[in-house]
Amino acid sequence: MTDGRTARATLALVTDDFTELPHPARESGPVDGPLGWPGYDASRARATARTGESESVVCGTAHVEGTRAVLIAFEFDFLGGSLGERTGDRLAAAYTYAREHRLPVVPLVATGGSRMQEGMFALTQLQRVARQSALTRAAGLAQVAVVRDPTTGGGWATLGAGADVILALPGAQVGFAGSRVRPPDADPAAYTAEAQLAAGAVDAVVAPEDLRGVLGRWLRLLTAPSAEPAPVPRALGSADLPATGWEAVRRARAARRPRAESYLDGYLTHRVALGGDRCGGRDAGMLCGFGEHAGRAVAYAAQAGTATRPAGYRTAARLVRLADRLGIPVLTLVDTPGAANDAEAEAQGVGAAIAELFGAVADARTPVTTLVIGEGGSGGALALASPGNTWAVPDSYFSVIAPEPAAAILKRPPQDAEATANQLRIRPQDLVELGVIRGVVGPD
Known part of the structure; x- marks a missing residue:
């Protein structure tokens, strides 16, 4: 089960002026991907026909309540929002653009994890993502993730849990283990946004109608450096000093x-x-x-x-x-x-x-x-x-x-x-x- 929102619909929750970044060029690879997985190319073509997208992520820039940012929106209906080599290309390009233009990064995550049809080539994209996130962190730029339903596997362990601030939509399935790979006796309630909030892994659960305002406030505060110390607050209690x-x-x-x-x-x-x-x-x-x-x-x-x-x-x-x-x-x-x-x-x-x-x-x-x-x-x-x-x-x-x-x-x-x-x-x-x-x- 998912929240039913496409990548474009999720972007519309937080901004009105999204501009997509150019797709990184990649030479045509072998038929049916790096593993020659039977029917993989046909699956990709069906996913494109169904969603209108050519990959599982849509990357671009936009203003969120006045703060310009790089937004990365996952399209879950494209092969479960899974990460493959072309996904990694787009993510790396988006993070690089953010650093070059000194912009915060906002991943809007909905993914089942790495793409089975690309095997270890897909899994190693997590290392690419982690490297890009680390470089962006070292550059002093904020990363605020919004985890949607579902956010599992490597997508949660990199783009989600690796962000500086994590916001989650209510009822979202959030956890490293997806529903098909958990122990049969696992309590599903432990793999929710609310459970992750209680465990200190998520900062807030935010209703969709409030997401733009909350995200905008976070971005505004995290992109306002100052060299001046915070002034000392005034006392709110007694003005008299204690005698003993x-x-x-x-x-x-x-x-x-x-x-x-x-x-x-x-x-x-x-x-x-x-x-x-x-x-x-x-x-x-x-x-x-x-x-x-x-x-x-x-x-x-x-x-x-x-x-x-x-x-x-x-x-x-x-x-x-x-x-x-x-x-x-x-x-x-x-x-x-x-x-x-x-x-x-x-x-x-x-x-x-x-x-x-x-x-x-x-x-x-x-x-x-x-x-x-x-x-x-x-x-x-x-x-x-x-x-x-x-x-x-x-x-x-x-x-x-x-x-x-x-x-x-x-x-x-x-x-x-x-x-x-x-x-x-x-x-x-x-x-x-x-x-x-x-x-x-x-x-x-």
Whole structure:
């Protein structure tokens, strides 16, 4: 089953001015393809007669809500949207054109994978596609994929899952294993756009009528580099500084204290979210994406006040690396009691995930601005912080570890947590005096 849309109909969902690129020239090959597959030429001719297309992809340029891009639309009714040598020719030419003209690439994918009638010649097209994608990535150009029904096999593993951002149409079959090659007891629900969203492999499921607007917003934000750091947001809570370390802790933990959502809503005129770590996980306590502030694109990674899980750190690292490659400044909001420390987090590699984020921030050439808006607990908070451009609000603290575990480490009784908090010098004003942060921001 497919979504029933041809390549041209899918293009019409997102643009009104598509211009097809010239088809790469290829000398006539052997009868029935490189393997001499009986009836292959006849199958291709029937596919052309049925669809009006001469291959399984249609490549060209268009404006999507004002942003010019290279669009690659798959025609599933042409031999299942499969990839063969001529498909690879067109894909390589489209990516090359994108680099030459500094345009983002938008694959609109609907494919069953590699073309059986061309055997290994078809499979090796995945290497060509991967190479073209890597070159485009290295050139600092964005790739935003739209996965349709179905998107399986090598098409998913290259053009789909290899994109910077992945949007999916509702109910689409999405997965490496197509329906005819899965185990007989496999749950079909695991191979859907919605399942991939839940697993952190897709960023959003978008209704067809909303696709043009959402895709246009993503392209606009990902093609707007800036060398200027993201300005520090103003504080949304109290303007008064805490008198003691324990008061700083209590204020940072207060239920009514403004959280990441409020800061992002006040700072960005609009935003779009990255949906996961691409490793099978999502963390609702780490908000990542791109938005617009004062007319400029800003990437954001914001902790939402919970213990951050491995998927959260990996998603934030993914965000920082993408923003760095595209030249977009990053804003991070620190608010966590610390990294998740349960057995599941350890099994999911929480240490490695934190290390990955530390490395992404340390390597970033794009400016990173950090604001501590609540709890700053240990390395689980520090991993998200800019080494030279971190600020704090009055309703926050930043500590080597939260006071209670600090007291336990020092073999003190639990009732000594308050005194320990005062000794750690974790108030915002202490952090400024110690040179740990640059300053405290107020409401104005």
